[in-house]
Amino acid sequence: MKSFGWLRELAGFILEANCPLCQRSTPHELCQDCQRRILRCQLPEEDRLQAGQPPVFAWGSYRGALKQAIAVLKYHNQPQVARPLAQQLASSWLAGNPPAPLTVVPIPIHVRKRQQRGYNQADLLAKHFCEFTRQPLALEGLERSQETVAQFTLSPAKREQNLARAFSLGKAFCNQPPSTPVLLLDDIYTTGATARSAAQTLRRHGIRVDGIAVVARTSRD
Ligand SMILES: [Zn+2]
Known part of the structure; x- marks a missing residue:
């Protein structure tokens, strides 16, 4: 040959x-x-799970090369970066959590933002996460109902207000609620305001939310 x-x-x-x-x-x-x-940005095992409403499971700390990888995924049209990041998150999540079926719901971004970017990075992360963990996936479990002001420009109190009504129940759950509790999934966890608002929306519709899994968490203070 x-x-x-x-x-x-x-x-x-x-x-x-x-x-x-x-x-x-x-x-x-x-x-x-x-x-x-x-x-090198991976969090030590004991720091990955953080109590809260909802509890947050993070793979890494939002800094250095991990921060750079998330930035190219979101802003430089590099959707293929989602797979290795989701794989890391999935394997540490499987190792650190008791096996239980959870429906994975990515945090949606506003439709206009998705059109500009061509994709929602949380959708891609959730798809690959579910390929590795074999958890059921509901891409349209939530819908972004309102365009929010860029969060980083706001104080923590204003962020909560801004996000209070940011989500509504998505098409996937309108006719048929999930048969398992939900695990939310996102790229970054900062103040938790987004996760709280998304979880509240699902709970208002009687859907249990067990937590949120994220690739990276910003340091606490
Ligand atoms: Zn390189």
């Missing part, structure tokens, strides 16, 4: 793309060096 060596070389050349974090060529979504840098 020696004569087909050139073909393999050509295929390899086509399949190699640039790592979106460091621009070096790699056959993977992220190069090995950047994968290692991301792993």
Whole structure:
């Protein structure tokens, strides 16, 4: 098969793309060096689960290469970055939580934002998370009902007000509520205002929310 060596070389050349974090060529979504840098942002096991309403399970700390990876996923049209991040979240979640069927619901973004971006990063993360964990997925469990002002411009109290009515029940649950409790899923957890508002919306409709899983959490203070 020696004569087909050139073909393999050509295929390899086509399949190699640039790592979106460091621009070096790699056959993977992220190069090995950047994968290692991301792993350094992983939270110690005892810090991943945080009590709250709803409780939050975070894979990493929102800094360094992990912060950079989330930024390219959201703002630089690199949807393929969702898979390795979701895989990390999924394997630590499986290791750290008792096995229980939970319907995974990604936190939606406003439809206009999704059109601009081409996708909702939480949808992609949730899809890959469910591929790894085999949990049922409800992509349209929630709907973003109102365009919210950019959260980072607001004080914590204003954030809550801004988000109080940000969600409504999505198409997936309107006719048929889920048969299991819900696990919300998002890329980042900051103040928890978004998660609280999403959970309250589901609870108002009698749907139990067991927690939220996120790729990264900002440090507490
Ligand atoms: Zn890289």
